[in-house]
Amino acid sequence: MAGLIRKSLDSPEETREFEAGSGHLELVNLDAGPVGRATFQPGWRWSLHVKPIAKTDSCQAAHTGYFVSGRCEPHSSRVGAS
Numbered sequence: 001m002a003g004l005i006r007k008s009l010d011s012p013e014e015t016r017e018f019e020a021g022s023g024h025l026e027l028v029n030l031d032a033g034p035v036g037r038a039t040f041q042p043g044w045r046w047s048l049h050v051k052p053i054a055k056t057d058s059c060q061a062a063h064t065g066y067f068v069s070g071r072c073e074p075h076s077s078r079v080g081a082s
Helices: none
Strands: 014-017 023-030 033-040
Touching: none
Parallel strands: none
Antiparallel strands: 014 023, 023 033
């Protein structure tokens, strides 16, 4: 049986900066996959600040998340599509 592993997003194993200083993603890696904390500056848009890095038309990763503060307004053609 595996023991407990203690990791903190206050000491991330990896930090990914978004384009134009628009925010960053802090990551720790667990056996089940990475866990991250993202900070977005006002005006952040995936299409402007991550797409040039990812080189895909949309984010290819599945996410589970919550907001600590602020708001997020989705602007995807997939949102609300029937």
